[in-house]
Amino acid sequence: MKKIIIIDGGPRKAMNTAKMLQHFADGAQSLGGQIEVKTVRLYDMDYKGCMSCMACKIKDRASNVCRFKDALTPVLEEIAQADGLVMGSPIYFGDVTGQMRTFLERLAFPWLSYNDYSMTAPKRMPVLLMETMNGTPERNNSQHYGSMEYCIASALGQPERLIAYNTYQVKDYSRFELAGFSEEAKRQYRDTHWEEDLQRAFDAGRSMAEKILA
Template structure:
């Protein structure tokens, strides 16, 4: 079994990366082959609307015709069994890199025949890990979950089940006194990091185990 995790955060040692690594640890613990890919290491763009993936009798039908740093990654993904995405929430949505990645992955698999069904012939189980500075109450107030549900729906173009894990109220700075961030209480953030974030890490580990086991039991 092959599991790929995509880190949509610019930080390789931040909250999002930590949770993705925990998920991969869980998957590896039950025998999966795992790989972590950092989007910010790659040179790529979002969809350029060339429609080559939908052109009649084209070799690119169901594939992205663009050639850049994302090409090999997309080829790996369509051969994997489980895909785990991770992104911090910036301005109420995933990062620009993650959005561009999703455009490239999902639009090539979106069919314009049959009510926006899928061109994809395989089946990939997916999960999305979201991290954010705001607590759950603000997340709900701002309607962030609409974004999560929308992404969940589009990931089902890969023909497998999709789920998501949310980590709220994350710790952002090594030293809050060095930044203009008076809206946040460092003591509270430190407490959450030592308590709830550890629970979130356990959830991510179990997510990796469950996704691997669910696929193996099919």
């Protein structure tokens, strides 16, 4: 059976990023269960970024899957065989979370050849990069997936992008020191966009599944 791996790079299990990814998964499985979808929660795992061990670049035994052994090893091996990959993260200080960045180091360094600077993954596949943030389409500080986007595009294929802007950071703004945000403006934005964002996530899942099964 074809498989999509979803990497959840956010810490909160029931908030914006997790919900968007769940809707993506529902969309991918809406074609009668022809696609297996597995979600990996990075914050539940104990793993390191690239250790610079260079095991992936040993002469005549180079590997485009990371050889360092920890909790991420089986995930990276599964991605190498997968048919689609989704990464989702909240934006923290303009970037994806540290956990997502750490994961991406392990995913991408083995792709890079220092012989000719090419980037080769074991397999090309559809990729979606998802973000949630406080920023709006007009005013945001997201660097998206930064320099990793070039690596992903070269090795796996041009990724699609899905962004949920101006999310609710907390359920009840009155309980927190968050005077820099107008709860009323947040509510208005959410009322007009959030269901649409979730629908776009569902549609993106369905569309990736259709692409894989075509």
